[in-house]
Amino acid sequence: MTQHGTVMDDEAGQAAFDAVIEADQRIEPRDWMPEAYRRTLVRQISQHAHSEIIGMQPEGNWITRAPSLKRKAILLAKVQDEAGHGLYLYSAAQTLGATRDEMTQQLIDGKAKYSSIFNYPTPTWADMGTIGWLVDGAAICNQVPLCRASYGPYGRAMVRICKEESFHQRQGFEILLTLMQGTEEQQKMAQDAVNRWYWPALMMFGPPDDESPNSAQSMAWKIKRFSNDELRQRFIGMLVPQAAILGVTLPDPELRWDEDGQRWHTSEIDWTEFHEVLAGRGPMNAVRLQNRRDAHEEGAWVREAAAEYARKQALASEGMAA
Numbered sequence: 001m002t003q004h005g006t007v008m009d010d011e012a013g014q015a016a017f018d019a020v021i022e023a024d025q026r027i028e029p030r031d032w033m034p035e036a037y038r039r040t041l042v043r044q045i046s047q048h049a050h051s052e053i054i055g056m057q058p059e060g061n062w063i064t065r066a067p068s069l070k071r072k073a074i075l076l077a078k079v080q081d082e083a084g085h086g087l088y089l090y091s092a093a094q095t096l097g098a099t100r101d102e103m104t105q106q107l108i109d110g111k112a113k114y115s116s117i118f119n120y121p122t123p124t125w126a127d128m129g130t131i132g133w134l135v136d137g138a139a140i141c142n143q144v145p146l147c148r149a150s151y152g153p154y155g156r157a158m159v160r161i162c163k164e165e166s167f168h169q170r171q172g173f174e175i176l177l178t179l180m181q182g183t184e185e186q187q188k189m190a191q192d193a194v195n196r197w198y199w200p201a202l203m204m205f206g207p208p209d210d211e212s213p214n215s216a217q218s219m220a221w222k223i224k225r226f227s228n229d230e231l232r233q234r235f236i237g238m239l240v241p242q243a244a245i246l247g248v249t250l251p252d253p254e255l256r257w258d259e260d261g262q263r264w265h266t267s268e269i270d271w272t273e274f275h276e277v278l279a280g281r282g283p284m285n286a287v288r289l290q291n292r293r294d295a296h297e298e299g300a301w302v303r304e305a306a307a308e309y310a311r312k313q314a315l316a317s318e319g320m321a322a
């Protein structure tokens with residue numbers, strides 16, 4: 001175990017680790033770290049990577065049906081970005097000793113979590129706008145603070161991801177704005193999609209703080225910088241003026257700013273629905289996993305061909321070196 005290249009015992013390692021966290025600096029892959037810190041990061045980063053990969057499906061559903069060439073090109077780029085995000089994140093998790101094969105296997109065996117939000121269907125084109133506006137909007141709220149996560153490879157991956165998420169959010173907002181300036185039918189379609197995605201988007205931030213088993217430790221380690229409820233509140237504050245510009249209604253009759261409490265007052269979130277989705281019983285869980293399994297099986301020949309090519313390249317370079 002090393003800290004900047006020096007072999008350390010656990011006590012010295014812990015002291016050096018604590019000092020780095022205290023000074024708000026970064027832990028790097030070869031530094032000493034507590035086993036629980038490593039495990040927490042692998043858990044969060046791999047779940048995040050799986051979310052990006054599964055997150056390609058709800059929108060992938062619309063690539064062949066996008067209403068214009070321009071919309072198709074944008075959607076295609078966005079879905080490809082998500083694949084890229086998944087790959088940066090798997091790479092970040094690999095620096096902690098988890099292999100990509102292990103993580104993929106856990107996902108296709110149904111043993112790994114991924115974000116609840118990707119278990120909802122996308123029946124209309126307005127869902128593309130709403131996913132961009134609400135889902136990517138929530139992702140930005142949650143992920144900008146992760147750019148300052150204490151683990152170097154995770155924080156650095158998040159910087160690029162957040163830049164791309166910001167384009168995703170804007171393109172979604174623009175789809176909705178176009179629909180809201182269109183016919184009555186288009187406006188209804190946009191409002192219907194907002195009604196369906198609003199509550200699941202609020203659930204993306206995770207359980208309430210008093211039911212979030214990981215938050216306190218993750219915040220002490222400066223992996224998370226804000227609690228689930230703090231980010232959810234921040235997100236609502238971001239949405240309210242944007243909804244007014246769009247002309248859509250956020251589907252919560254109780255929503256209002258509470259001046260005394262200095263917070264948004266909302267109706268109760270249906271946490272039963274959240275737990276059902278996490279338990280694999282959301283509307284699209286089975287379909288999402290089956291698609292991922294099929295893609296894995298159908299892609300086996302690509303992985304084999306790439307491995308064979310790498311083997312031949314290595315042999316050729318050994319030959320040259322000899």
Ligand code: 3HC
Nearest residue numbers: 044048051114115116139203204205206207212213214215
């Ligand atoms: N969906 C699925 N599982 C969730 C969840 C959600 N929305 N929210 C929380 N959970 C799970 C946690 O993973 C944890 O399970 P585990 O202990 O078995 O791993 C459990 O519920 C308890 O929650 P905690 O609040 O204690 O867990 P965390 O401290 O890890 O906080 C989190 C949850 C806020 C989601 C945090 O892990 C995080 O910030 N993760 C990184 C961001 C991320 O993964 N985003 C997913 C969306 S990606 C995306 O939107 C892509 C874009 O292109 C659209």
